[in-house]
Amino acid sequence: MNAPSVARHRIRWKATVALAGALVGPASVVWAGNPSQEIAAVVKRIQDAAQRRSFVGTYVVSHGGHMTSSRITHVCDGRDQIERIEALDGQMRQVYRHNDTVHVLWPGTRTALIEQRELVGRFPAPLQPGDGARLEQYELQAGSDERIAGHDAQVVLFKPRDTWRYPRRLWLERRTGLLLRSDLLNERGDVLESASFSELQINARLSAQPLLQEMNRLDGYKVSKPVYRPTSLDSEGWTMHPPVAGFETLQVVRRPMAPWIARTAAAGASEAAGPADNATVLQAVYSDGLTHVSVFIEPFVATLHKREMPATVGSTSALSHRQGDWWITAVGAVPVAALQQFIGGLERRKP
Amino acid sequence: MTEPDLPEDRTRAREQLSSLMDGDADAESVAQVCRQWCQDADTRAQWHAYHLIGDVLRSDDLSQRSAGDAAFLRGVRERLAHEPIVLAPAPVQVPADVAGDTVLVEQRAQAGGGGRSRFHPRRWVAPVGMAAGVALVAGAVLVTRPGNGLADLTMASVTRVEQTQGSTDPKAPMADTELVRYLDAHQQFPGTLALGPAPGFLRSATYEPTPSR
Amino acid sequence: MSDDADQLLVERTRRGDMQAFEMLVVKYQRRIERLIGRFVRDVDLVPDLAQETFIRAYRAIPQFRGESAFYTWLYRIAVNTAKKALSDMKRDPVLTESALASSSDEDDETNRPRHELSHDETPEALMASREIAGTVNSAIEALPEDLRQAILLREVEGLSYEEIALAMACPIGTVRSRIFRAREAIAVKLRPLLDTKQGQRW
Numbered sequence: 192m193n194a195p196s197v198a199r200h201r202i203r204w205k206a207t208v209a210l211a212g213a214l215v216g217p218a219s220v221v222w223a224g225n226p227s228q229e230i231a232a233v234v235k236r237i238q239d240a241a242q243r244r245s246f247v248g249t250y251v252v253s254h255g256g257h258m259t260s261s262r263i264t265h266v267c268d269g270r271d272q273i274e275r276i277e278a279l280d281g282q283m284r285q286v287y288r289h290n291d292t293v294h295v296l297w298p299g300t301r302t303a304l305i306e307q308r309e310l311v312g313r314f315p316a317p318l319q320p321g322d323g324a325r326l327e328q329y330e331l332q333a334g335s336d337e338r339i340a341g342h343d344a345q346v347v348l349f350k351p352r353d354t355w356r357y358p359r360r361l362w363l364e365r366r367t368g369l370l371l372r373s374d375l376l377n378e379r380g381d382v383l384e385s386a387s388f389s390e391l392q393i394n395a396r397l398s399a400q401p402l403l404q405e406m407n408r409l410d411g412y413k414v415s416k417p418v419y420r421p422t423s424l425d426s427e428g429w430t431m432h433p434p435v436a437g438f439e440t441l442q443v444v445r446r447p448m449a450p451w452i453a454r455t456a457a458a459g460a461s462e463a464a465g466p467a468d469n470a471t472v473l474q475a476v477y478s479d480g481l482t483h484v485s486v487f488i489e490p491f492v493a494t495l496h497k498r499e500m501p502a503t504v505g506s507t508s509a510l511s512h513r514q515g516d517w518w519i520t521a522v523g524a525v526p527v528a529a530l531q532q533f534i535g536g537l538e539r540r541k542p
Numbered sequence: 543m544t545e546p547d548l549p550e551d552r553t554r555a556r557e558q559l560s561s562l563m564d565g566d567a568d569a570e571s572v573a574q575v576c577r578q579w580c581q582d583a584d585t586r587a588q589w590h591a592y593h594l595i596g597d598v599l600r601s602d603d604l605s606q607r608s609a610g611d612a613a614f615l616r617g618v619r620e621r622l623a624h625e626p627i628v629l630a631p632a633p634v635q636v637p638a639d640v641a642g643d644t645v646l647v648e649q650r651a652q653a654g655g656g657g658r659s660r661f662h663p664r665r666w667v668a669p670v671g672m673a674a675g676v677a678l679v680a681g682a683v684l685v686t687r688p689g690n691g692l693a694d695l696t697m698a699s700v701t702r703v704e705q706t707q708g709s710t711d712p713k714a715p716m717a718d719t720e721l722v723r724y725l726d727a728h729q730q731f732p733g734t735l736a737l738g739p740a741p742g743f744l745r746s747a748t749y750e751p752t753p754s755r
Numbered sequence: 756m757s758d759d760a761d762q763l764l765v766e767r768t769r770r771g772d773m774q775a776f777e778m779l780v781v782k783y784q785r786r787i788e789r790l791i792g793r794f795v796r797d798v799d800l801v802p803d804l805a806q807e808t809f810i811r812a813y814r815a816i817p818q819f820r821g822e823s824a825f826y827t828w829l830y831r832i833a834v835n836t837a838k839k840a841l842s843d844m845k846r847d848p849v850l851t852e853s854a855l856a857s858s859s860d861e862d863d864e865t866n867r868p869r870h871e872l873s874h875d876e877t878p879e880a881l882m883a884s885r886e887i888a889g890t891v892n893s894a895i896e897a898l899p900e901d902l903r904q905a906i907l908l909r910e911v912e913g914l915s916y917e918e919i920a921l922a923m924a925c926p927i928g929t930v931r932s933r934i935f936r937a938r939e940a941i942a943v944k945l946r947p948l949l950d951t952k953q954g955q956r957w
């Protein structure tokens with residue numbers, strides 16, 4: 192190689208090393224040589240930006256020919272976070288969140304939903320202990336710089352160390368670390384789903400008051416408040432073994448399924464037979480630090496539970512299986528083989 | 543004929559470009575060139591030069607516009623930065639014995655399928671009707687490939703869809719409302735560690751049942 | 756003509772690969788600009804409308820299923836983009852007459868441009884373009900017969916590698932190699948001309 196290209200290579204290598212440091216932001220410490228801590232630092236930077244910055248923009252999620260757009264407004268007011276997500280297509284819907292409280296409004300049908308949300312990494316608490324370890328399943332690769340929605344972005348790739356999960360490419364806004372775009376890739380590098388701002392104003396001057404007023408304007412709305420009861424697999428008579436590598440239990444709840452999505456006659460529901468729409472289901476959620484898988488357990492009902500073939504919608508796949516008197520469904524943005532592992536690992540304990 | 547001091551890997555890379563221009567390339571080498579495109583100025587410059595040569599050979603008056611070509615690409619790139627990424631439906635593979643008006647002719651020169659890609663007539667018709675094992679979800683079509691549980695089910699998109707009537711066929715795919723309920727419940731949890739503008743905001747977003755507008 | 760190459764790149768674009776789309780942009784930019792130049796006269800408008808054409812094509816690519824060649828489809832988008840711009844201009848009294856091409860509705864690609872100077876017909880631009888055309892033509896003449904024949908059969912006659920192999924009674928590998936060497940030989944002479952141009956930093 193001649194001198195100029197050697198020099199170019201050296202510069203590129205230096206840039207990669209410097210990039211890892213730059214990604215964690217000026218206020219953070221760079222841990223030299225500990226990869227899982229570097230990933231954790233990148234994730235923390237993204238989370239912090241999403242929580243501490245005020246911004247407004249148009250967000251588009253696309254997969255396989257289908258695109259959904261939303262308008263997102265996020266205000267950070269001292270220690271409070273208020274955000275509104277408005278669907279720009281499909282049914283009219285607004286999702287409001289004030290810290291841990293979420294209101295979902297469907298103006299078209301005048302129905303609403305109120306629920307509490309426990310958020311991981313809530314501002315200003317640091318990442319919870321053990322979070323760094325959970326990201327061991329990925330390695331961090333730096334990419335080139337690009338522009339997204341008119342902002343300069345650094346590109347990083349979270350590359351999985353095994354085949355139980357998908358790679359994820361992220362575009363971080365250069366200055367703030369705000370996530371501008373996130374692509375989920377399959378093992379061949381094809382984009383399964385892309386979620387991106389097409390237009391974004393950061394540090395926009397926004398006030399929280401109007402949003403808070405909007406979210407509480409529920410006169411004439413039929414409001415449901417689903418209750419999610421924390422529980423454990425063990426106490427419900429189940430064991431999961433062996434757990435899929437790298438996934439830890441995030442939460443197990445007993446919960447109603449989305450009651451506002453009524454079962455249709457097509458689904459086989461009838462007046463006479465089948466569980467009521469507000470019957471509860473056991474949901475166990477597992478996380479590897481970047482993505483999560485839900486395992487749903489409910490009593491088997493022949494008229495409802497027919498299909499064991501996997502379904503994929505964009506990034507997320509779902510797979511069901513009958514185990515004796517039970518119907519198990521695993522859902523997640525992971526390869527179908529991983530879902531099979533989860534289902535296969537679930538065992539009904541002897542009473 | 544080629545530059546005498548050109549390193550061999552550079553010559554090979556350029557030859558790969560030349561073959562790709564003429565369609566004489568497999569999926570893997572196309573992927574490789576596309577990966578190089580970002581990082582490697584020579585790839586961009588030679589792709590431009592070779593095409594300029596072809597254009598000029600065919601018609602002298604195409605030589606006029608070469609001056610601002612690199613700037614033109616930069617302009618397009620800047621505008622693309624404001625566009626959400628578009629993803630087309632993955633081609634659907636249906637075995638020949640499936641009844642109904644399902645036709646797939648598209649061949650994917652992919653997944654280690656070796657050999658050079660040649661032109662194939664590309665027609666595929668989104669299968670409709672429960673006979674082919676189809677359910678509708680929020681404006682998109684789920685198509686099952688009959689087989690064992692390992693069959694991969696991918697989405698083919700249809701611009702306007704109507705809710706189909708259910709059937710009592712035990713092999714019928716999961717009705718869309720069931721799938722939507724699971725997806726919604728799943729997405730409530732901020733499993734991706736609050737990456738993205740708002741954790742769990744996607745719930746009920748992409749997967750709503752076809753609304754009655 | 757280049758159906759195979761286009762399809763490979765279109766397919767990658769449909770899977771989210773922006774680089775593949777950029778390669779198509781570079782390939783068709785000149786032809787699209789020339790086409791739009793037949794409708795719209797304005798110096799600054801042509802590149803802008805050409806860029807607009809590519810953006811519209813990008814947005815519509817999920818709907819492009821290969822029923823026609825990619826360039827045919829792109830051509831139609833370019834014509835629509837130009838015509839729409841013209842009708843917008845006619846409605847807007849602020850825009851000057853010179854921005855409008857003559858009212859004839861031709862979209863025939865082989866039509867010769869009109870006589871008024873368009874954005875590339877300034878004396879400097881004409882000289883530069885003659886230089887490039889001249890260099891390419893003389894480089895072709897200087898090629899050994901087998902290389903010249905191969906590249907002309909490919910670029911001007913539009914034959915596939917297999918067809919050229921038959922025509923020249925040689926293996927496909929030889930065809931591939933000859934075409935590449937011909938391109939390189941011409942490109943070598945072109946590079947000094949291209950490198951000195953402003954904005955030509957790839």
